[in-house]
Amino acid sequence: MKELDHELTNALRREDPPAGFAERVLRRVGEPPHAEQTWGPPLGGPIRLKPDPTTVKATTAVKAPLPSAEMSGPPAPARLPFVQWAAAAALVAAMAGGINYVAMQKERAEGEAAGVRVALALHIAGNKLQLVQTKINQLHEQPDKNSNQ
Secondary structure, X not given: OHHHHHHHHHHOOOOOOOOOXXXXXXXXXXXXXXXXXXXXXXXXXXXXXXXXXXXOOHHXXXXXXXXXXXXXXXXXXXXXXXXXXXXXXXXXXXXXXXXHHHHHHHHHHXXXXXXXXXXXXXXXXXXXXXXXXXXXXXXXXXXXHHHHO
């Protein structure tokens, strides 16, 4: 353990910077950034998700070919959002169904537990009533002892 402490102390000890270090840093701060160091969209232009309607002419519209039986490949871009929405709706419906199923199972388990508690309460009440009936029968069978008391 002491060897590790010694290595850490040596690795983290303070050292003087090499000669000319401050001048090199100040010179690089003043330089314009290199192309590979810049952040942002390529070619320095704004990011556009759709073509700018002010620069697109109406005559440049290209008609899509009609779909044919021999054409195969990825789905048309116009239909892709529908497929994504349909998949999302199916996922939400499955999740809602799962949540509903879990809630129903919990309710069923609570109902079964309540039924067990009611059966136990009826069993205890039946035993108590049987004990009371036995005591009453004993009192009626022995009337002489009751009159003495």
